[in-house]
């Protein structure tokens with residue numbers, strides 16, 4: 001493990017009092033964020049067959065076995081934290097802590113502390129994959145704001161960064177609406193980098209936060 005990764009892992013262990021990063025969940029008004037579990041992988045893999053989602057998230061198509069490998073590496077990576085987003089309205093019965101609730105999974109939100117010079121800067125990504133049923137209901141916005149509040153509290157993040165394709169108007173509008181400012185543009189990748197100090201953001205404290 002690189003020194004930077006070891007430092008991040010130590011910070012995470014210290015801040016979470018020994019509770020694994022894989023076990024946190026957070027309940028909002030409309031969305032519930034749960035750990036990305038193996039049970040979620042087949043549906044996640046189905047989503048990532050959609051060319052539009054692959055383009056929007058700058059991802060490559062993977063086999064199901066490769067998706068399980070990616071899930072494992074994300075789970076083990078101390079610099080990455082991924083939540084699956086559940087739509088509360090789709091949960092069968094009540095939300096049960098420890099249940100992956102695959103019936104209600106609609107997307108994911110993750111942070112990646114990928115700047116070795118500043119492990120308190122996190123790149124954030126959001127995807128609401130179930131477009132027909134679940135986009136435009138505020139789930140993406142709420143999931144980002146809860147994720148960022150969580151990241152400030154658990155990882156001490158002071159700045160968030162989003163890298164978004166110049167053609168992805170929905171996502172650009174979402175991040176700019178929240179207060180992210182354009183920081184740079186890559187003509188090669190046709191991508192805008194937006195930054196926001198954590199202190200400037202309208203973060204949402206979840207209704208409940210806990211671990212299983």
Ligand SMILES: CC(C)(COP(=O)(O)OP(=O)(O)OC[C@H]1O[C@@H](n2cnc3c(N)ncnc32)[C@H](O)[C@@H]1OP(=O)(O)O)[C@@H](O)C(=O)NCCC(=O)NCCS
Pocket residue numbers: 053056057107124125126127128129134135136137138139140141142162163164168169170171173174175177
């Ligand atoms: C971008 C995305 C996450 C938005 O999720 P969503 O749950 O539909 O968004 P919300 O309902 O929370 O909308 C919040 C704000 O986002 C913006 N927005 C969302 N969809 C939009 C659209 N189709 N056109 C323009 N603006 C849009 C608006 O500013 C909206 O606020 P408003 O309703 O007050 O105008 C979703 O479209 C998505 O997953 N896209 C594919 C993956 C992707 O592009 N990820 C971004 C990479 S970081």
